[in-house]
Amino acid sequence: MKIVIAVDDSLYSAKVLESLSLRQWPIDTAFKIISVVQNASPFESKNENWKEFEKLAFDRRKRLAIEICTQGKNLFKARLPHCNVHIDIREGDPRDKIVESAVEWMADKILIGAHGRDLSDRVLWGGVSRAVATNAKCTVQIVRPARAHKDEKQSHKEAVIVI
Protein backbone atom coordinates (compact mmCIF):
# COMPACT_ATOMS: atom_id res chain seq x y z
CA MET A 1 0.00 0.00 0.00
CA LYS A 2 1.28 3.45 -0.90
CA ILE A 3 0.61 6.21 1.59
CA VAL A 4 1.30 9.92 1.22
CA ILE A 5 1.77 11.86 4.47
CA ALA A 6 1.41 15.60 3.95
CA VAL A 7 3.11 17.84 6.51
CA ASP A 8 4.14 21.44 6.96
CA ASP A 9 6.60 23.07 9.36
CA SER A 10 4.18 23.21 12.31
CA LEU A 11 4.38 21.57 15.72
CA TYR A 12 1.10 19.85 14.88
CA SER A 13 2.65 18.15 11.85
CA ALA A 14 5.53 16.85 13.96
CA LYS A 15 2.97 15.33 16.34
CA VAL A 16 1.00 13.86 13.46
CA LEU A 17 4.19 12.12 12.26
CA GLU A 18 4.95 10.94 15.77
CA SER A 19 1.47 9.46 16.26
CA LEU A 20 1.47 7.81 12.82
CA SER A 21 4.83 6.17 13.44
CA LEU A 22 3.33 4.50 16.53
CA ARG A 23 0.53 2.85 14.54
CA GLN A 24 0.76 -0.65 13.19
CA TRP A 25 1.33 -0.84 9.44
CA PRO A 26 1.46 -3.83 7.09
CA ILE A 27 4.89 -4.98 5.94
CA ASP A 28 4.61 -3.83 2.33
CA THR A 29 3.59 -0.25 3.18
CA ALA A 30 5.48 2.51 1.37
CA PHE A 31 5.35 6.05 2.72
CA LYS A 32 6.03 9.32 0.99
CA ILE A 33 6.36 12.28 3.34
CA ILE A 34 5.59 15.40 1.34
CA SER A 35 5.97 19.03 2.29
CA VAL A 36 5.03 21.88 -0.03
CA VAL A 37 6.79 25.20 0.41
CA GLN A 38 4.65 28.16 -0.54
CA ASN A 39 5.69 31.69 -1.44
CA ALA A 40 5.22 34.13 1.41
CA SER A 41 3.28 36.82 -0.42
CA PRO A 42 0.95 36.41 -3.36
CA PHE A 43 1.98 39.69 -5.04
CA GLU A 44 5.24 40.62 -6.70
CA SER A 45 7.20 43.55 -5.41
CA LYS A 46 9.81 45.56 -7.32
CA ASN A 47 11.62 46.47 -4.15
CA GLU A 48 14.97 44.67 -4.18
CA ASN A 49 15.22 44.55 -0.40
CA TRP A 50 11.82 42.97 -0.15
CA LYS A 51 12.73 40.42 -2.84
CA GLU A 52 15.87 39.59 -0.93
CA PHE A 53 13.89 39.20 2.29
CA GLU A 54 11.30 37.03 0.59
CA LYS A 55 13.97 34.77 -0.83
CA LEU A 56 15.58 34.41 2.58
CA ALA A 57 12.24 33.59 4.20
CA PHE A 58 11.43 31.09 1.46
CA ASP A 59 14.80 29.36 1.78
CA ARG A 60 14.38 29.18 5.52
CA ARG A 61 10.96 27.58 5.21
CA LYS A 62 12.32 25.13 2.69
CA ARG A 63 15.19 24.17 4.98
CA LEU A 64 12.68 23.68 7.79
CA ALA A 65 10.46 21.53 5.55
CA ILE A 66 13.41 19.33 4.57
CA GLU A 67 14.41 19.06 8.22
CA ILE A 68 10.92 18.01 9.37
CA CYS A 69 10.50 15.51 6.55
CA THR A 70 13.96 14.03 7.18
CA GLN A 71 13.23 13.76 10.90
CA GLY A 72 9.94 12.05 10.06
CA LYS A 73 11.71 9.71 7.65
CA ASN A 74 14.29 8.76 10.29
CA LEU A 75 11.55 8.23 12.87
CA PHE A 76 9.64 5.94 10.51
CA LYS A 77 12.77 4.05 9.56
CA ALA A 78 13.63 3.48 13.21
CA ARG A 79 10.16 2.44 14.33
CA LEU A 80 8.97 0.73 11.16
CA PRO A 81 12.09 -0.87 9.67
CA HIS A 82 9.94 -3.11 7.45
CA CYS A 83 8.37 -0.14 5.63
CA ASN A 84 9.72 2.02 2.83
CA VAL A 85 9.96 5.77 3.38
CA HIS A 86 11.04 8.60 1.13
CA ILE A 87 10.50 12.33 1.13
CA ASP A 88 9.27 14.76 -1.49
CA ILE A 89 9.70 18.52 -1.17
CA ARG A 90 7.75 20.65 -3.64
CA GLU A 91 7.18 24.32 -4.25
CA GLY A 92 3.83 25.92 -4.97
CA ASP A 93 0.28 25.73 -3.67
CA PRO A 94 -0.03 22.83 -1.18
CA ARG A 95 -3.68 22.27 -2.17
CA ASP A 96 -2.71 21.31 -5.72
CA LYS A 97 0.73 19.86 -5.17
CA ILE A 98 -0.27 17.29 -2.51
CA VAL A 99 -3.04 15.85 -4.72
CA GLU A 100 -0.76 16.05 -7.77
CA SER A 101 1.99 14.17 -5.98
CA ALA A 102 -0.46 11.46 -4.82
CA VAL A 103 -1.77 11.01 -8.37
CA GLU A 104 1.76 10.82 -9.84
CA TRP A 105 2.80 8.17 -7.34
CA MET A 106 -0.58 6.35 -7.64
CA ALA A 107 -1.02 6.53 -3.86
CA ASP A 108 -3.77 4.54 -2.13
CA LYS A 109 -4.19 6.97 0.71
CA ILE A 110 -3.31 10.50 1.82
CA LEU A 111 -2.82 11.21 5.52
CA ILE A 112 -2.98 14.88 6.44
CA GLY A 113 -3.14 16.77 9.73
CA ALA A 114 -6.44 18.50 10.44
CA HIS A 115 -4.61 21.82 10.48
CA GLY A 116 -1.10 23.13 10.30
CA ARG A 117 1.00 26.20 10.79
CA ASP A 118 -1.49 28.65 9.34
CA LEU A 119 -4.36 27.90 11.68
CA SER A 120 -4.67 27.76 15.42
CA ASP A 121 -6.93 25.33 17.27
CA ARG A 122 -9.81 27.74 16.81
CA VAL A 123 -10.38 26.30 13.38
CA LEU A 124 -11.03 22.57 13.43
CA TRP A 125 -9.81 21.86 9.96
CA GLY A 126 -7.72 23.94 7.71
CA GLY A 127 -8.20 24.98 4.13
CA VAL A 128 -5.46 22.70 2.83
CA SER A 129 -6.80 19.52 4.44
CA ARG A 130 -10.33 20.37 3.33
CA ALA A 131 -9.22 20.97 -0.26
CA VAL A 132 -7.18 17.77 -0.30
CA ALA A 133 -10.08 15.71 1.14
CA THR A 134 -12.40 17.13 -1.51
CA ASN A 135 -10.12 16.93 -4.55
CA ALA A 136 -8.19 13.73 -4.00
CA LYS A 137 -9.35 10.68 -5.91
CA CYS A 138 -7.99 8.32 -3.25
CA THR A 139 -8.89 7.76 0.40
CA VAL A 140 -7.98 10.67 2.68
CA GLN A 141 -7.49 10.46 6.42
CA ILE A 142 -7.72 13.68 8.43
CA VAL A 143 -5.35 12.95 11.31
CA ARG A 144 -5.97 14.39 14.76
CA PRO A 145 -3.53 13.05 17.31
CA ALA A 146 -5.55 13.32 20.52
CA ARG A 147 -2.64 14.41 22.65
CA ALA A 148 -1.32 16.91 20.12
CA HIS A 149 -4.62 18.70 20.16
CA LYS A 150 -4.65 18.97 23.93
CA ASP A 151 -0.98 19.97 24.16
CA GLU A 152 -1.42 22.67 21.57
CA LYS A 153 -4.42 24.06 23.41
CA GLN A 154 -2.39 23.97 26.59
CA SER A 155 0.57 25.81 25.04
CA HIS A 156 -1.83 28.32 23.54
CA LYS A 157 -3.27 29.01 26.99
CA GLU A 158 0.18 29.30 28.50
CA ALA A 159 1.19 31.76 25.81
CA VAL A 160 -1.82 33.92 26.61
CA ILE A 161 -0.89 33.95 30.28
CA VAL A 162 2.67 35.03 29.49
CA ILE A 163 1.43 37.94 27.39
Place this chain on the structure above:
Amino acid sequence: MKILIPVDESECSELALQSVLDRDWAVESQFRIINVHEPFPFAGVEMYSPRAAQSVTDAEKDLVKEKRESIGRTVEKFRMRFPSNSVSGDILTGDIRETILSEERDWGADLIVMGSHKRKGLGRLLLGSVAESVAGNSSCSVEIIKESLHIDASGESKNEVDTISKGGECL
Protein backbone atom coordinates in the same frame (compact mmCIF):
# COMPACT_ATOMS: atom_id res chain seq x y z
CA MET B 1 -7.92 1.90 19.19
CA LYS B 2 -11.64 2.50 18.85
CA ILE B 3 -12.94 2.61 15.30
CA LEU B 4 -16.37 3.99 14.54
CA ILE B 5 -17.90 3.15 11.16
CA PRO B 6 -21.09 5.04 10.26
CA VAL B 7 -22.87 3.33 7.37
CA ASP B 8 -25.96 3.63 5.23
CA GLU B 9 -27.24 1.34 2.47
CA SER B 10 -25.02 2.77 -0.24
CA GLU B 11 -22.11 1.29 -2.16
CA CYS B 12 -19.78 3.87 -0.62
CA SER B 13 -20.51 2.45 2.83
CA GLU B 14 -19.83 -1.04 1.56
CA LEU B 15 -16.50 0.23 0.30
CA ALA B 16 -15.67 1.74 3.69
CA LEU B 17 -16.59 -1.52 5.48
CA GLN B 18 -14.57 -3.55 3.01
CA SER B 19 -11.52 -1.32 3.45
CA VAL B 20 -11.66 -1.90 7.23
CA LEU B 21 -12.12 -5.65 6.73
CA ASP B 22 -9.15 -5.79 4.36
CA ARG B 23 -6.74 -4.34 6.91
CA ASP B 24 -5.08 -5.92 9.91
CA TRP B 25 -5.83 -4.24 13.21
CA ALA B 26 -4.25 -4.40 16.64
CA VAL B 27 -5.73 -6.98 19.04
CA GLU B 28 -7.09 -4.29 21.35
CA SER B 29 -8.98 -2.52 18.54
CA GLN B 30 -12.72 -2.13 19.01
CA PHE B 31 -15.21 -1.65 16.21
CA ARG B 32 -18.59 0.01 16.35
CA ILE B 33 -20.81 0.08 13.28
CA ILE B 34 -23.73 2.48 13.38
CA ASN B 35 -26.53 3.26 10.99
CA VAL B 36 -28.32 6.52 11.69
CA HIS B 37 -32.02 6.63 10.92
CA GLU B 38 -33.43 10.07 10.27
CA PRO B 39 -37.13 10.13 11.19
CA PHE B 40 -39.40 10.68 8.19
CA PRO B 41 -40.36 14.33 7.85
CA PHE B 42 -44.10 13.63 7.85
CA ALA B 43 -45.12 14.96 11.25
CA GLY B 44 -48.80 15.88 11.22
CA VAL B 45 -49.68 13.84 8.13
CA GLU B 46 -52.52 12.16 10.10
CA MET B 47 -54.39 15.47 10.06
CA TYR B 48 -54.88 15.03 6.33
CA SER B 49 -55.22 11.28 5.92
CA PRO B 50 -55.07 8.62 8.63
CA ARG B 51 -54.44 5.96 5.98
CA ALA B 52 -51.44 7.83 4.61
CA ALA B 53 -50.13 8.26 8.15
CA GLN B 54 -50.39 4.51 8.71
CA SER B 55 -48.55 3.70 5.51
CA VAL B 56 -45.78 6.16 6.38
CA THR B 57 -45.39 4.59 9.83
CA ASP B 58 -45.33 1.11 8.33
CA ALA B 59 -42.74 2.10 5.75
CA GLU B 60 -40.58 3.62 8.47
CA LYS B 61 -40.85 0.48 10.61
CA ASP B 62 -39.88 -1.68 7.63
CA LEU B 63 -36.88 0.50 6.89
CA VAL B 64 -35.62 0.36 10.49
CA LYS B 65 -36.11 -3.42 10.52
CA GLU B 66 -34.13 -3.74 7.29
CA LYS B 67 -31.37 -1.57 8.69
CA ARG B 68 -31.22 -3.62 11.87
CA GLU B 69 -30.90 -6.84 9.91
CA SER B 70 -28.21 -5.36 7.69
CA ILE B 71 -26.20 -4.13 10.72
CA GLY B 72 -26.57 -7.59 12.29
CA ARG B 73 -25.09 -9.20 9.18
CA THR B 74 -22.23 -6.72 9.08
CA VAL B 75 -21.40 -7.24 12.77
CA GLU B 76 -21.40 -11.00 12.18
CA LYS B 77 -19.00 -10.55 9.25
CA PHE B 78 -16.68 -8.45 11.44
CA ARG B 79 -16.77 -11.02 14.26
CA MET B 80 -15.80 -13.76 11.80
CA ARG B 81 -12.91 -11.68 10.44
CA PHE B 82 -11.70 -10.33 13.81
CA PRO B 83 -12.63 -13.02 16.36
CA SER B 84 -10.48 -11.54 19.14
CA ASN B 85 -11.73 -7.95 18.80
CA SER B 86 -14.82 -6.40 20.28
CA VAL B 87 -17.46 -5.55 17.65
CA SER B 88 -20.77 -3.82 18.27
CA GLY B 89 -23.49 -2.40 16.05
CA ASP B 90 -26.51 -0.18 16.57
CA ILE B 91 -29.27 1.79 14.90
CA LEU B 92 -29.44 5.36 16.17
CA THR B 93 -32.15 7.89 15.51
CA GLY B 94 -31.62 11.58 14.87
CA ASP B 95 -29.89 14.03 12.59
CA ILE B 96 -27.15 12.10 10.76
CA ARG B 97 -24.24 14.49 11.33
CA GLU B 98 -25.07 15.35 14.92
CA THR B 99 -25.70 11.72 15.85
CA ILE B 100 -22.38 10.55 14.37
CA LEU B 101 -20.50 13.33 16.17
CA SER B 102 -22.23 12.74 19.51
CA GLU B 103 -21.62 8.97 19.22
CA GLU B 104 -17.94 9.72 18.52
CA ARG B 105 -17.69 11.80 21.70
CA ASP B 106 -19.76 9.47 23.93
CA TRP B 107 -17.97 6.31 22.84
CA GLY B 108 -14.55 8.00 22.72
CA ALA B 109 -13.66 6.94 19.18
CA ASP B 110 -10.07 7.33 17.93
CA LEU B 111 -10.91 6.98 14.27
CA ILE B 112 -14.01 7.36 12.14
CA VAL B 113 -14.00 5.49 8.83
CA MET B 114 -16.70 6.52 6.39
CA GLY B 115 -17.50 6.49 2.72
CA SER B 116 -18.12 9.57 0.67
CA HIS B 117 -20.51 9.99 -2.21
CA LYS B 118 -18.98 11.68 -5.17
CA ARG B 119 -22.10 13.68 -5.76
CA LYS B 120 -22.48 16.89 -3.81
CA GLY B 121 -25.83 18.05 -2.53
CA LEU B 122 -27.74 15.22 -4.16
CA GLY B 123 -28.69 11.73 -3.14
CA ARG B 124 -30.33 10.51 0.00
CA LEU B 125 -28.22 9.63 3.01
CA LEU B 126 -24.50 9.81 3.80
CA LEU B 127 -23.54 12.41 1.26
CA GLY B 128 -20.19 13.91 0.60
CA SER B 129 -21.50 16.76 2.70
CA VAL B 130 -22.02 14.49 5.72
CA ALA B 131 -18.47 13.18 5.40
CA GLU B 132 -17.22 16.74 5.08
CA SER B 133 -19.18 17.89 8.09
CA VAL B 134 -17.98 14.98 10.23
CA ALA B 135 -14.37 15.42 9.10
CA GLY B 136 -14.52 19.10 9.99
CA ASN B 137 -16.21 18.86 13.36
CA SER B 138 -15.07 15.65 14.98
CA SER B 139 -12.33 15.62 17.61
CA CYS B 140 -10.68 12.41 16.34
CA SER B 141 -9.09 11.32 13.08
CA VAL B 142 -11.48 10.80 10.17
CA GLU B 143 -10.82 8.60 7.18
CA ILE B 144 -12.87 9.27 4.07
CA ILE B 145 -12.87 6.23 1.79
CA LYS B 146 -13.18 6.96 -1.89
CA GLU B 147 -13.48 4.58 -4.77
CA SER B 148 -10.00 4.35 -6.15
CA LEU B 149 -8.03 2.16 -8.47
CA HIS B 150 -6.70 -0.65 -6.35
CA ILE B 151 -3.30 -1.01 -7.87
CA ASP B 152 -1.02 -3.35 -6.05
CA ALA B 153 2.25 -1.61 -6.71
CA SER B 154 4.08 -2.75 -3.61
CA GLY B 155 6.83 -4.32 -5.69
CA GLU B 156 7.79 -1.21 -7.55
CA SER B 157 7.96 1.03 -4.51
CA LYS B 158 11.35 -0.29 -3.48
CA ASN B 159 13.45 2.08 -5.52
CA GLU B 160 11.89 5.35 -4.41
CA VAL B 161 14.31 8.18 -3.87
CA ASP B 162 13.94 11.43 -2.02
CA THR B 163 13.06 14.29 -4.31
CA ILE B 164 13.51 17.94 -3.59
CA SER B 165 12.17 20.23 -6.28
CA LYS B 166 14.31 22.90 -7.94
CA GLY B 167 16.53 24.92 -5.70
CA GLY B 168 17.75 21.92 -3.75
CA GLU B 169 20.95 23.87 -3.09
CA CYS B 170 19.46 25.25 0.11
CA LEU B 171 20.29 21.92 1.72
